[in-house]
Amino acid sequence: MTTTSYIVLSAILFTIGTVGFMIRRNAIVAFMCVELMLNATNLALVAFSKMHGALDGQVAAFFVMVVAAAEVVVGLAIIVTIFRTRRSASVDNANLLKF
Amino acid sequence: MIALPALLIPLATGATVAFWMLAPVMILGALGMIAARKPVHSALCLAAVMISLAVQYAALDAPFLFAVQIIVYTGAILMLFLFVLMLVGVDIAESLVETIKGQRTLAVLAGLGFGSLLVFAIGNAIVGPAAGLAIANSENGGNVQGIAALIFDRYVFAFEATSALLITAAVGAMVLAHRERLVKRRTQSDLAGLRLKRYAETGQHPGPLPTPGVFARHNAVDTPALLPDGSVSELSVSATLKARGAVLDSRGLVKPVDETVEAITEEETPRTTEDEL
Numbered sequence: 398m399t400t401t402s403y404i405v406l407s408a409i410l411f412t413i414g415t416v417g418f419m420i421r422r423n424a425i426v427a428f429m430c431v432e433l434m435l436n437a438t439n440l441a442l443v444a445f446s447k448m449h450g451a452l453d454g455q456v457a458a459f460f461v462m463v464v465a466a467a468e469v470v471v472g473l474a475i476i477v478t479i480f481r482t483r484r485s486a487s488v489d490n491a492n493l494l495k496f
Numbered sequence: 497m498i499a500l501p502a503l504l505i506p507l508a509t510g511a512t513v514a515f516w517m518l519a520p521v522m523i524l525g526a527l528g529m530i531a532a533r534k535p536v537h538s539a540l541c542l543a544a545v546m547i548s549l550a551v552q553y554a555a556l557d558a559p560f561l562f563a564v565q566i567i568v569y570t571g572a573i574l575m576l577f578l579f580v581l582m583l584v585g586v587d588i589a590e591s592l593v594e595t596i597k598g599q600r601t602l603a604v605l606a607g608l609g610f611g612s613l614l615v616f617a618i619g620n621a622i623v624g625p626a627a628g629l630a631i632a633n634s635e636n637g638g639n640v641q642g643i644a645a646l647i648f649d650r651y652v653f654a655f656e657a658t659s660a661l662l663i664t665a666a667v668g669a670m671v672l673a674h675r676e677r678l679v680k681r682r683t684q685s686d687l688a689g690l691r692l693k694r695y696a697e698t699g700q701h702p703g704p705l706p707t708p709g710v711f712a713r714h715n716a717v718d719t720p721a722l723l724p725d726g727s728v729s730e731l732s733v734s735a736t737l738k739a740r741g742a743v744l745d746s747r748g749l750v751k752p753v754d755e756t757v758e759a760i761t762e763e764e765t766p767r768t769t770e771d772e773l
Contacts (some may be wrong), residue, residue, distance in 0.1 A: 400626050402526075403556070404618045410526050410545070412611030417530030419603035422595075425581060426529075426538045432573065433526055433542065443556045445633055450627030452642045453675050455558050456651055459643065462561075462568055463658050467665035469573050473580045474672035481675075486584045489595050 403444035410437035424476045424486050428469070435465045511555035518548040535581050539574060557629040560640045671713045706732040710749055719744045726750050 410433060417430035439458040446454025480486050522545050529541035550565040562583050594600060629639075636642045647655050683692075691702040707717035710722055720743060721732035728746040730738075737743050 401619060401716055402515060402519075403552070403627070405615050406515075406522065407610060408614040409523055409620055412607050412614065413523070413526040413530060416603055416607030417526075420600045421530060423535055423563045425535050425577065425584065429529060429538055429542050432569075433529065433545065434531060436546060436569070439561075440549060443553055443558050443561060445585060446558070447556050447629050448624075448626040450629060450632055451640075452629070452632050452646055453650075454645055455639075456560075456646045458561055459564065459647070460651075460654060460658060462564060464661065466568060466573060467661050469576060470633060470665045470669045471672070473576060474669040477580060477583060478672050 400444050400448040404441055407437045407441040407444065410434075410440070422487050422489055424479070424488050424491075425473075427488060428472055428476070432465065432469070435461055502550060514551055514555045518551055521545075522548045522552075528676065536578070539577050542577075543570055543574050546574065557633060558639065665753050708732045713749065713752070716744075718742050719749065720746055722746075722749060722753070726753055 414432075414434035414437060417433070418427050420432060421427050439461050439481045442454045442458040442461070444454075446452060446458075476486060479491055483490050501528075512536045525541045525545040525548070529538045529545070532538045532541060546565065546569045550562050550570070553559075553565055554562040633639045633642055694700045695702045706721050708717050708721055709719050709732075713719075715736065718737050721729040723729050728749070733743050
């Protein structure tokens with residue numbers, strides 16, 4: 398398999414994640430789209446790692462996974478807190494900071 | 497000369513098969529994730545994408561990331577998502593009314609533009625065959641050992657920073673999810689006192705509720721218990737079942753009892769008349 402195919406697949410997944418993040422208003426689904434974008438990036442990193450014949454890309458993907466795990470924990474805690482006070486998981490309803 | 501045609505046929509390796517079989521699944525899964533109206537369906541689509549991604553990692557000579565992807569992403573992160581979905585409400589389908597007019601169309605257009613830019617830029621930029629990871633993997637005796645050598649040598653400071661990040665995230669999640677108790681917690685003796693007070697004021701029974709089921713007929717939870725006079729004890733069935741209308745019909749339960757009582761009295765009645773004769 399050429400590296401290009403993996404990178405193109407990664408780019409498509411990243412784009413789908415971006416579009417999903419822009420059109421979905423449920424905070425949890427928007428969050429899943431961010432996860433998809435991170436996963437797409439990981440695929441690109443691992444494909445580049447194979448292309449260059451070095452494991453650094455895999456280590457970078459590993460660090461991305463760790464950061465994603467930490468991000469999910471804090472993000473979901475924020476969503477639960479917002480849901481508890483506002484009874485809604487929609488990103489439109491959290492508008493207290495709106496100008 | 498005989499072996500030459502076999503050499504000319506491009507060999508389909510496992511990685512190629514995996515890629516062309518799983519790439520459509522991944523793209524369809526990703527599209528399903530952003531199109532599904534129910535968040536749980538989105539989560540399941542994302543799970544399909546992540547597991548396919550794990551297989552791609554395996555095909556890309558990354559067995560460690562293959563395992564980590566399944567354990568951390570599919571196992572931990574996605575389950576966390578599902579837990580929060582259950583907590584926040586599974587069946588909230590979001591409204592399709594756009595808050596900003598034309599936002600969805602514009603977002604899809606922008607996405608198409610961004611995606612084509614990305615794909616065409618990369619398609620032009622990448623040249624040269626892949627070097628392969630065979631040497632890098634065998635250098636330290638394996639993929640996991642190679643990654644460990646990198647993490648604990650060149651990237652050791654990043655690794656230490658990661659541990660600090662994880663601790664901060666754990667503390668942050670605890671602080672965010674923590675709720676201050678506004679009223680004092682009621683102890684066992686408080687609850688017992690309340691029960692007895694209610695008994696004194698309203699006459700409500702302080703003991704446990706009657707259990708459901710009719711002896712020797714049914715013991716399912718949807719069967720109301722019968723009181724000694726043949727009537728149905730409303731308290732013996734859960735209020736949820738009552739609201740759903742799933743409670744067994746009480747007449748069907750009382751009928752056999754009534755029939756038996758009738759049969760006994762009928763049998764007794766002729767005997768008394770015989771005696772009189």
